[in-house]
Amino acid sequence: xxxxxxVIFGLGLFCNALLFVPQVLAxxxxxxxxxxxxxxxxxFSILQIVAIVHGVYEHDRALILGMAASLLSCGSVAVLTLxxxxxxxxxxx
Numbered sequence: 162x163x164x165x166x167x168v169i170f171g172l173g174l175f176c177n178a179l180l181f182v183p184q185v186l187a188x189x190x191x192x193x194x195x196x197x198x199x200x201x202x203x204x205f206s207i208l209q210i211v212a213i214v215h216g217v218y219e220h221d222r223a224l225i226l227g228m229a230a231s232l233l234s235c236g237s238v239a240v241l242t243l244x245x246x247x248x249x250x251x252x253x254x
Contacts, residue, residue, distance in 0.1 A: 167223055174227020181234035188238060194245040202239040206232060 188197060209232040216224035 171223035171227060174223065175230060177227065178230035178234045181231065181238060185234060185237045185241065188241045188245070192245065194242040194249070197238065197242045199239065199242050199246070202235055202242060205235045206239050209235060 184197075184202075188194065209228045212228040213225055213232065216222070216228060
């Protein structure tokens with residue numbers, strides 16, 4: 162039973178990472194940070210880093226991999242938001 166729960170947990174973490182992909186694609190296609198909350202995506206990214214560190218301490222490979230995938234997708238939104246925000250500010254000078 163423990164293995165089944167671990168597999169379901171790992172799949173849930175993978176699905177969590179996939180939930181950020183549409184936002185990454187939307188920001189990338191629009192080439193704009195309009196409507197994106199940097200506080201939200203930055204906060205999610207920080208929480209994912211904390212979860213990865215916790216997974217390392219607990220030797221929980223599913224947590225480490227799942228949160229790393231989430232950090233990659235969510236972090237992409239945060240990085241793209243920063244990029245387009247700075248680009249917009251530099252262009253308005």
